[in-house]
Amino acid sequence: MSTDNFKVFRKGMKDGVPIALGYLAVSFSLGIAAKRAGLSSVQGFLASAFCLSSTGEYVGFTLIAAGATYLEIALATLVANARYLLMSCSLSQKMSEGMKLRHRISIAFGVTDEIFGITIARSGYLNPFYTYGAMSVAIPAWSVGTALGVIAGNVLPLRLVSAFSVALYGMFLAVIIPEAKKDKIVAALITIGFIASYAASYLPVISELAEGTRTIILTVVISAVAAILFPRDTNEEAAA
Amino acid sequence: MSNYSYIFIMAAVTYAIRVLPLTLIRKQIKNRFLQSFLYYVPYVTLAVMTFPAILHATQSKISGAAALVGGIVVAWLGFDLFKVAVTCCGIVLVLELFLV
Numbered sequence: 496m497s498t499d500n501f502k503v504f505r506k507g508m509k510d511g512v513p514i515a516l517g518y519l520a521v522s523f524s525l526g527i528a529a530k531r532a533g534l535s536s537v538q539g540f541l542a543s544a545f546c547l548s549s550t551g552e553y554v555g556f557t558l559i560a561a562g563a564t565y566l567e568i569a570l571a572t573l574v575a576n577a578r579y580l581l582m583s584c585s586l587s588q589k590m591s592e593g594m595k596l597r598h599r600i601s602i603a604f605g606v607t608d609e610i611f612g613i614t615i616a617r618s619g620y621l622n623p624f625y626t627y628g629a630m631s632v633a634i635p636a637w638s639v640g641t642a643l644g645v646i647a648g649n650v651l652p653l654r655l656v657s658a659f660s661v662a663l664y665g666m667f668l669a670v671i672i673p674e675a676k677k678d679k680i681v682a683a684l685i686t687i688g689f690i691a692s693y694a695a696s697y698l699p700v701i702s703e704l705a706e707g708t709r710t711i712i713l714t715v716v717i718s719a720v721a722a723i724l725f726p727r728d729t730n731e732e733a734a735a
Numbered sequence: 736m737s738n739y740s741y742i743f744i745m746a747a748v749t750y751a752i753r754v755l756p757l758t759l760i761r762k763q764i765k766n767r768f769l770q771s772f773l774y775y776v777p778y779v780t781l782a783v784m785t786f787p788a789i790l791h792a793t794q795s796k797i798s799g800a801a802a803l804v805g806g807i808v809v810a811w812l813g814f815d816l817f818k819v820a821v822t823c824c825g826i827v828l829v830l831e832l833f834l835v
Contacts, residue, residue: 517817520824538738545746550781555745565744572748578777579749583756596758603754609816653794654835658828660792661802665823667781668803672810674778681778688782696787706788714780721779722771 500624507628514609514629515636517666521549522637524662526644528553532560536645543641547607547634549666551576552641557706567708574711582611591620598623605630608670680725687717798830 496504522543529539534556546552554575558568583606590599602614602623610633614626648656675682695701695709704712786803793799802823809822 513815513817517815517820520817521820532738534738538742541739542742542745545742546749548749550777550784551745551749554784555741559738559741565740568741569744569748572745573752574776575780576749576752577773577780579752580756581773581777583753584760587757587760590757599757600754603757604750606753606757654828654831657792657794657798657831657835658824661789661799661806661823661827662820664785664789664792664802665806665820666816667785668806668810668823669814669816669819671778671781671785672807673813676811681775684775684779685782688779689786692783693787710780710783713783714776717779717783718772718775721775722768725771726767727771727774 496624500622503622504624504628504631507625507630508632509628510613510625511610511629511632514613515632517609518633518637519640520659521662521666522640523644523647524659525549525552525556526641526646527648527656527660528556528644528663529641530645530648532556534559534645536642539645540638540642544634544638547605547637548576548579549663553663554710561706571708571711574714578608579606582606582608585615586611586621589615589617589621594621594623602626605634607633609633680721684717684721688713691717793827794831795834798827798834801830802826 525543526536526539529542529552534542542552542555546555551572554571555568558571563571583603586602586606602621605626610626610629613629614621617625644659648659651659671681671685675685691713692709695713701709701712789803790796790799793802805826806819806823810819814822
């Protein structure tokens with residue numbers, strides 16, 4: 496690593512610290528979900544280290560707990576993580592054409608809402624070492640937090656587990672609400688999502704489907720209808 | 736079915752989603768439907784997963800509902816991910832001192 500790259504790496508680490516702190520708290524609640532699904536702390540650690548996705552992992556753990564099939568898990572993971580597809584598309588525009596393949600496949604590992612956020616905020620073409628710096632503090636925090644959640648979810652009083660369990664939903668809200676504030680259609684879709692999901696948990700036939708399957712169906716139907724009725728302006732920056 | 740197989744599938748699918756666009760697609764997606772669909776997906780899926788599930792995550796439905804409302808307000812005010820998550824936890828912790 497050259498001196499310049501090292502400086503950029505350290506800058507990435509510094510910007511990654513607040514992300515790591517947030518990850519530690521949120522992944523702890525994810526660990527509680529992993530525990531419920533019957534995962535050990537090592538399994539929780541590995542799932543987080545290799546998936547690095549709150550939504551995807553949460554859906555996965557829920558399905559594991561329900562004894563889902565491998566195909567269901569694969570499909571649900573695909574749907575839950577669809578936004579990373581968009582982020583990666585957008586991030587590809589941030590890379591110079593000469594960016595080495597090994598950098599592309601390494602950065603891909605760290606495409607999360609937050610790391611993507613700070614990476615895309617850099618000016619000019621991306622120096623991959625910035626993203627590596629952020630990943631080097633954020634990924635261990637995420638993985639260790641999950642393992643701690645599996646271990647301490649047991650030890651903690653029910654009162655605290657109950658409180659920590661909503662951290663993840665808080666994080667989901669922190670992702671969707673700012674966009675709802677900017678975009679009325681997104682605000683409407685979130686409201687429709689809440690109502691439809693509530694209705695689906697009571698309606699005959701659909702309420703008998705697995706929770707993950709319901710999530711996939713509702714997401715695909717609502718998003719597809721919205722995409723037909725309210726297509727985005729293609730010139731607009733699509734990501735984030 | 737082994738937990739390690741589950742984890743492997745989750746990791747493989749997640750990584751494929753992230754790595755394929757970065758290595759294969761060098762240009763912006765042009766299809767307007769696909770672009771719009773992909774844009775809406777994360778918000779819809781997170782909304783569907785949040786409610787009514789948040790009501791069942793806590794010991795009392797009231798504290799779950801309060802965390803939902805509180806989280807929406809704090810996120811609307813522009814607080815970051817960490818603060819929104821902590822606010823939701825705090826609301827549940829305090830309310831359940833009285834409710835449970």
